[in-house]
Amino acid sequence: MSLLVMKFGGTSVGDAAAIRALSAIVAQHRREWEQVAVVVSAMSGVTDLLLRGAQTAAAGDAVTFGEIAATLRERHVAAHHELAGDAVIDPAIERFIDEFTLLCRSVLVLGEATPRALDAIGGLGERMSARLVAGALHAAAIAARAVDASECVVTTAEFGAAVPIYPATRERIRSTIGPLLAAGVVPVITGFIGATEHGVQTTLGRGGSDYSGAIFGAALDADEVAIYTDVDGVMTTDPRLTREARIIHTLSYAEMAELAYFGARVLHPRTIRPVVERGIPLRIRNTFNAAHPGTLVVRDAIADGRAVKAVTSIKQMSLITVAGRGMIGVPGVAARTFGAVASVGANVLMISQASSEQSICFIVPSTTTGAVVAALEEHLHQEIARRDVERINPRDDVVIVTAVGAGMHETPGVASLVFGALAAESINVIAIAQGSSECAISVVVAARDADAAVRAVHRLTC
Numbered sequence: 001m002s003l004l005v006m007k008f009g010g011t012s013v014g015d016a017a018a019i020r021a022l023s024a025i026v027a028q029h030r031r032e033w034e035q036v037a038v039v040v041s042a043m044s045g046v047t048d049l050l051l052r053g054a055q056t057a058a059a060g061d062a063v064t065f066g067e068i069a070a071t072l073r074e075r076h077v078a079a080h081h082e083l084a085g086d087a088v089i090d091p092a093i094e095r096f097i098d099e100f101t102l103l104c105r106s107v108l109v110l111g112e113a114t115p116r117a118l119d120a121i122g123g124l125g126e127r128m129s130a131r132l133v134a135g136a137l138h139a140a141a142i143a144a145r146a147v148d149a150s151e152c153v154v155t156t157a158e159f160g161a162a163v164p165i166y167p168a169t170r171e172r173i174r175s176t177i178g179p180l181l182a183a184g185v186v187p188v189i190t191g192f193i194g195a196t197e198h199g200v201q202t203t204l205g206r207g208g209s210d211y212s213g214a215i216f217g218a219a220l221d222a223d224e225v226a227i228y229t230d231v232d233g234v235m236t237t238d239p240r241l242t243r244e245a246r247i248i249h250t251l252s253y254a255e256m257a258e259l260a261y262f263g264a265r266v267l268h269p270r271t272i273r274p275v276v277e278r279g280i281p282l283r284i285r286n287t288f289n290a291a292h293p294g295t296l297v298v299r300d301a302i303a304d305g306r307a308v309k310a311v312t313s314i315k316q317m318s319l320i321t322v323a324g325r326g327m328i329g330v331p332g333v334a335a336r337t338f339g340a341v342a343s344v345g346a347n348v349l350m351i352s353q354a355s356s357e358q359s360i361c362f363i364v365p366s367t368t369t370g371a372v373v374a375a376l377e378e379h380l381h382q383e384i385a386r387r388d389v390e391r392i393n394p395r396d397d398v399v400i401v402t403a404v405g406a407g408m409h410e411t412p413g414v415a416s417l418v419f420g421a422l423a424a425e426s427i428n429v430i431a432i433a434q435g436s437s438e439c440a441i442s443v444v445v446a447a448r449d450a451d452a453a454v455r456a457v458h459r460l461t462c
């Protein structure tokens with residue numbers, strides 16, 4: 001049995017016209033593959049609206065969430081009418097909007113939006129779009145059924161960034177989706193969401209529908225996972241930054257993982273792991289240019305002679321420096337430093353150590369800086385008292401710019417090209433790291449230099 005899992009992002013389900021394009025793509029692929037499963041995001045902007053409703057309610061605003069409910073109703077009803085043509089809105093969509101209002105009212109009363117409440121509210125967009133898309137496929141004479149991923153993706157209770165638990169997830173996906181596929185029905189599955197083993201709604205993190213696509217692809221032993229978005233595929237850099245960005249035809253899993261990890265929003269960074277483990281090809285394609293073959297991501301990408309394939313940036317980062325004479329050569333200081341960071345659940349994106357300066361510096365998302373510094377002061381209080389650690393310095397407003405390409409470790413001079421490009425634009429490099437994967441070089445620059453740095457490195461290396 002050949003099986004294709006297709007994930008459609010927010011713009012691909014953003015309005016009736018987009019959903020019509022989606023239906024045509026599904027119809028075409030149903031002729032080419034024996035089985036097709038669809039995973040959908042919320043309509044573009046809807047997740048932001050839902051979360052804003054919750055946050056304003058938590059702040060005591062009793063009005064905004066009502067306005068948001070009206071906007072949500074309008075957008076979904078308009079699309080629904082255009083697609084399904086009948087006057088009555090799908091009762092399921094009405095129900096989810098009522099649920100949104102009800103949940104926001106409770107948040108208002110409590111004066112607090114807990115991570116658990118945010119997940120229950122934030123996940124409603126996918127539940128609505130899945131109904132819309134299933135209805136549209138139906139109207140296009142394709143047998144389809146909306147499925148809530150909370151029925152089958154069993155996750156940890158890490159609200160806002162939940163992780164699937166295996167093998168329960170695989171078993172449930174196979175027993176829920178398998179029979180639909182076998183009956184020739186296209187399951188239209190909500191991306192982004194899951195539930196704990198006790199049935200409490202969770203989400204996989206912003207942009208997590210890509211990850212859902214890979215989770216379903218792997219669990220169903222798909223032959224390919226296709227991520228449909230609003231660009232022709234993965235490009236040499238974010239096309240919003242420069243018109244010089246070009247499409248990349250093939251990438252290795254390792255290259256794609258580095259790109260996604262270091263900020264290429266086109267794919268959620270967790271997407272790669274489930275497909276790598278089963279060697280499932282991943283394709284990134286354009287819903288609005290369906291004839292384009294897109295980017296193929298496989299184990300061994302065809303070498304195209306370029307050392308650097310793409311340049312990315314990841315913003316809103318802080319550089320934290322822990323320095324002091326006792327930093328080097330005293331066992332355990334580094335362990336305690338990173339133990340402190342881990343204790344607050346902060347994600348370290350990059351580490352660089354300079355022995356002459358007797359310091360360790362690392363990058364964390366700015367949202368976690370305050371907590372990280374407080375934890376460092378607590379965990380290292382003995383070293384601070386002994387003056388082994390003399391300062392803990394956070395520097396906000398930095399950005400990581402990364403050049404990615406598997407060919408770079410056997411190509412001399414890539415680093416000098418990167419630094420040359422930055423020097424030519426008088427951009428100061430704050431820190432450097434070469435990824436242990438050997439297919440990435442990262443530099444840290446001030447936030448104000450970010451876009452210029454990406455353009456400069458892109459122009460010289462890609």
Ligand code: ADP
Nearest residue numbers: 009010011229230233234235237238264265266
């Ligand atoms: P979706 O809603 O379909 O998941 P996203 O907005 O999350 O879409 O991701 C697609 C966007 O990613 C593109 O519109 C583009 O601006 C951005 N992007 C960033 N880096 C890249 C890149 N290297 N290649 C292609 N797109 C990129």
Ligand code: ASP
Nearest residue numbers: 041047192206207208209
């Ligand atoms: N709708 C979710 C978000 O906006 C998930 C996704 O689009 O991938 O983050």
Ligand code: MG
Nearest residue numbers: 009207265266
């Ligand atoms: Mg996305």
